[in-house]
Amino acid sequence: MILDTKRESEIENVIKESLRTKFKIYKPETNSMPFHYRLLGKDRMALFSFIQSLNTTFGTSIFEPVAEKLADLNFSAAQKQFVVGETISEEAQNEIQHIMNELTTGKSPDKKEEIERIRKVCNKGTMNNLKTVKVDLFVQSKNGTVHLFDLKTAKPNISNFKDFKRTLLEWAAIYLSKYPKADIYTYIAIPYNPYEPKPYERWTLKGMFDLDEELKVGKEFWDFLGGIGAYEELLNCFERAGIELRPEIDAYFAKFKQP
Structure with a gap:
């Protein structure tokens, strides 16, 4: 139990x-x-x-x-509507745009590589102020690893996938600007699988998201938390x-x- x-x-x-x-x-x-x-x-x-x-x-x-x-x-800290920060570096914004351009032209997503690219420039260039940025759910493991979740509806609008991806990358850049050495993961979370008992149709997200690193659906999401x-x-x-x-x-x- x-x-x-x-x-x-x-x-x-x-x-x-x-x-x-x-x-x-x-x-x-x-x-x-x-x-x-x-x-x-x-x-x-x-x-x-x-x-x-x-x-x-x-x-x-x-x-x-x-x-x-x-x-x-399971986690040392958990907070909904967590304020992730208010600043992002200009170089990080540029790097995120490069990543988005590459994904649009067919490069396979690799979230770990993307995070490291952002980490290298997270405090370079002008620090641009943003409106307060909140994430739906923040959790921190006992070893300090940070997980940020964007909770979506069961069938998110496919036309917004690029925006979702950019948001996850920007969250990482904003957090790393304050904690550049942080071990950080950012995800789309979908609370339940509307296609059960069939698998979730992850192919709709393929090409823009690293499915193993950026998506948690239904049972996978809740079992990860609890x-x-x-x-x-x-x-x-x-x-x-x-x-x-x-x-x-x-x-x-x-x-x-x-x-």
Whole structure:
């Protein structure tokens, strides 16, 4: 068993309070949909609208705090919405552009090599100020190794992959400008695999990302944070929270039933 009773309770409370907060602030769409209402009922349409709204905030309201709690098990430090820094060197920006140009023209990605190229110039040239840069999740191993995660939706927009890659490289450059000797890894994290039981379609990321070094999906991500078996235990936490919340959920959406 990875999660003790105390940690399970903490994670379940994060889930329940996030959903209760959503109920308090959620305002259903006011569009009149008379055919849908008569066919499916206002309560079901309200639930559908709520789920769509919840999906847009699931990452920040649930996945990030849960990941932070889970990472406490195996890491010396864990923090969501971590401020990685506010400066980046001009030479590092230039090097990142060189890397992006090479990847665009067919060079195979090699994250370890890319990090070392950035490290060499992380404090060279003018230090440019940035708006405060935050990462979704920061964790630090007991040996000092730093891992920075950008949590994405289950099916990230393929048109934004170049931007995602640049972001990961810039995070490394910003952090290395303060800690040039740091052992650092930056990743895209996808909380679950929408294609299960089939493997995640990683080919969509191939060519821009070093898949072994820059991507963690579903079970791989959660087990990395909490240890082998954490993913399955986390699913159980969500199930127990859902069972406890079911009467509240039913009562909330019962308000939308036709009189």
